[in-house]
Amino acid sequence: MIQAEPQTPVPVVAARDLRKTYQLGEQQVHALSGVSFDIQRGEFVAIMGPSGSGKSTLMNMIGALDVPTSGQLAIDGTDIGLLSRDELAALRNHTIGFVFQQFNLLARTSALDNVKLPLTYSRPRVADPEAIARRCLEQVGLGARMDHVPSQLSGGQQQRVAIARALVNSPSLILADEPTGALDSATSIEILQLFESLNAQGMTVIMVTHELDVAAHARRLLRVRDGKLVEDAPVTSRLAEVAA
Amino acid sequence: MTLAEFIATAMIALRRNVLRSVLTTLGIIIGVGSVIVMSAIGSGASKQIEAQIASLGTNQLTIFPGSMNVGGRQGGAGSAPPLTEKDLRAIRENVTGLVAAAGNMNGSATVVVGNTNWQTQINGSSAEIQAVRDWPLTAGRFYDPVEAAAGRKVAVLGATVARELYGEADPVGTNVRLNNVPFEVIGVLSVKGQAGGRDQDDVIIVPLATARSRLVGRVRVPDEIGQILVKVDDRYEVSEVQADLERVLRQRRRIGPNAMDNFSVRNFAEFLATRDATARTLSLLLASAAAISLIVGGIGIMNIMLVSVTERTREIGLRMAIGASGSDILGQFLTEAVLLCLAGGFIGLTLGAGVSVLISTLFGWPVYISPAVVLMAIFASASVGVIFGYVPARRASQLNPIEALRYE
Numbered sequence: 313m314i315q316a317e318p319q320t321p322v323p324v325v326a327a328r329d330l331r332k333t334y335q336l337g338e339q340q341v342h343a344l345s346g347v348s349f350d351i352q353r354g355e356f357v358a359i360m361g362p363s364g365s366g367k368s369t370l371m372n373m374i375g376a377l378d379v380p381t382s383g384q385l386a387i388d389g390t391d392i393g394l395l396s397r398d399e400l401a402a403l404r405n406h407t408i409g410f411v412f413q414q415f416n417l418l419a420r421t422s423a424l425d426n427v428k429l430p431l432t433y434s435r436p437r438v439a440d441p442e443a444i445a446r447r448c449l450e451q452v453g454l455g456a457r458m459d460h461v462p463s464q465l466s467g468g469q470q471q472r473v474a475i476a477r478a479l480v481n482s483p484s485l486i487l488a489d490e491p492t493g494a495l496d497s498a499t500s501i502e503i504l505q506l507f508e509s510l511n512a513q514g515m516t517v518i519m520v521t522h523e524l525d526v527a528a529h530a531r532r533l534l535r536v537r538d539g540k541l542v543e544d545a546p547v548t549s550r551l552a553e554v555a556a
Numbered sequence: 557m558t559l560a561e562f563i564a565t566a567m568i569a570l571r572r573n574v575l576r577s578v579l580t581t582l583g584i585i586i587g588v589g590s591v592i593v594m595s596a597i598g599s600g601a602s603k604q605i606e607a608q609i610a611s612l613g614t615n616q617l618t619i620f621p622g623s624m625n626v627g628g629r630q631g632g633a634g635s636a637p638p639l640t641e642k643d644l645r646a647i648r649e650n651v652t653g654l655v656a657a658a659g660n661m662n663g664s665a666t667v668v669v670g671n672t673n674w675q676t677q678i679n680g681s682s683a684e685i686q687a688v689r690d691w692p693l694t695a696g697r698f699y700d701p702v703e704a705a706a707g708r709k710v711a712v713l714g715a716t717v718a719r720e721l722y723g724e725a726d727p728v729g730t731n732v733r734l735n736n737v738p739f740e741v742i743g744v745l746s747v748k749g750q751a752g753g754r755d756q757d758d759v760i761i762v763p764l765a766t767a768r769s770r771l772v773g774r775v776r777v778p779d780e781i782g783q784i785l786v787k788v789d790d791r792y793e794v795s796e797v798q799a800d801l802e803r804v805l806r807q808r809r810r811i812g813p814n815a816m817d818n819f820s821v822r823n824f825a826e827f828l829a830t831r832d833a834t835a836r837t838l839s840l841l842l843a844s845a846a847a848i849s850l851i852v853g854g855i856g857i858m859n860i861m862l863v864s865v866t867e868r869t870r871e872i873g874l875r876m877a878i879g880a881s882g883s884d885i886l887g888q889f890l891t892e893a894v895l896l897c898l899a900g901g902f903i904g905l906t907l908g909a910g911v912s913v914l915i916s917t918l919f920g921w922p923v924y925i926s927p928a929v930v931l932m933a934i935f936a937s938a939s940v941g942v943i944f945g946y947v948p949a950r951r952a953s954q955l956n957p958i959e960a961l962r963y964e
Contacts (some may be wrong), residue, residue, distance in 0.1 A: 377877060377958050398881040405879020412961070416874045420572060432561050433879040477878070 322389040324485050325351040332369050337531040343369040345539040356511040358530035359520045366539040371520045375487050376404045388411045388484050405433050409478025411488035415470045416460040423473045424458040430481050448476040468499035485516040504529040557883050566892040580860040583853025588933045590846035590907025595929045598839015600922035605832040608751040614825040614913030621819050634816035642778035646808040651801045653792030656687035659764050659781035663772045668733040669721045676717050677759045680767020688787040695728040696728035696743030704763035711739040714759040715747045737770050853945035861893050861948035872952050873960025886953040893945020894938055901937025
């Protein structure tokens, strides 16, 4: 475990010389070859990179879905390399809120039940999952459509349900994988504005994208290429203008 | 996840594809249904035989004249000297361990009451027959040994005869004509039911001496007795009493040490018990054959659960991403398989019970569904769910969440 210095707050994500190697037949593929960074509480970070850059591998590790071959990745101070399968599941359950490109809502299940789903896997059990789920749906502006099933909702509304689901366990960070990839541009902006407002309320948001204008809504940009971190910079107003 | 949540989740998944769920459980439905029907028929038959044994009395022996070895060298029954009152007296005096011994002669007669008539069996019996056969009365009284010896014209009616001739009216004190001879009805017997395919209540019992002189006709010796029935005291071993009885009769009938018996002793209850055992074995065999379809049904469940796991790979990936542990996923799919099998089990149970009732009404076979079989059927279907649902559920629980989420 990475022990934080007493003075500095524990970063939400702390990556140290992160490496991931896959064995593809005879060949060794280095998906990540030494990546280090910290993400502090309250940041809004975009991770960009072309396909094959190691961006997805990095995202899977931040999401505690995968563990590094070497190096360390700590989420809220917990080194995920030391955790078992079930401990990783528990960590995902209370510290990470996932938002996917394809929403991944359960079909024929109401928005409310979809949002409640993570709470059914929580240990210890929460007292009133229904009330929490309602509050989260209201927070994303879907208070009036709680009983609708996904097929009765538009793409943007479905993604809002997914965001409410990500919020329901009060996670330390929201990890969004191409959250606007399946949406038209007007709806995309609404969803991105929702992320911005959540971030303004103190939520740490990490967003993986390959579109610059999407990344422009974040406040810090990490660029990955060939398994390495090639840029770590604040999103400048100029970038935002270019994107616009 | 709690059990209630597992069940709720499984219900949603099963309802998503009702037709497939029903088709999948068809094997279980047929399996459980046929086990129920087989065992219902089997235990029905066995229960009927047991009732017959109880109605005959387990410690009752019947002695016939001549060889019962039908088709044997000795010739048929009747070729040997008949049983007589002297044989009966010898048994009463010399055989230990008997509650009672009674002589009996069978005949048939047309009974006439007013303008109603009925063809029935006549048992000419000693007064002791009631004790031997454990046969209580519902009305009136039985004749005593004095009346029997005097050859009084009194009759005790079987329940069927009383019903056919008198309906609801009380026959005691009235007169009936048996082959045109008037008899006074002094009692009515309680219901004994069927035995050996014959209605035991379709009978009239009259004193043996009366029957011999008035109803049977052709007697070879004046004191002939058709059969002797004895009841063995509970404290004695039936087989030992039977050996004693055979010894006494051989002595009485002066049969040499190397000659064969010219009488035979039979224990009907024992004979029926053998039939009961046969019926049980047969029904067990049929039920286990039916149980094989449960296994086939289980394989069907496994197959469809494997398909379901593949179809729902993304859902599994999502559940894992938001925090489902391996045991959560295992529990979810196991619950689904068990629910599927239990539903099939209950449908099969209902169907099997329905078919059993149908068979009982159509063919008049006795059927009996024992609570133990019902419990066993439910337990068996749940077990099939656990056993055949485990492999697919385990496969689901061991999916890699990253690959599962990316699965198209």
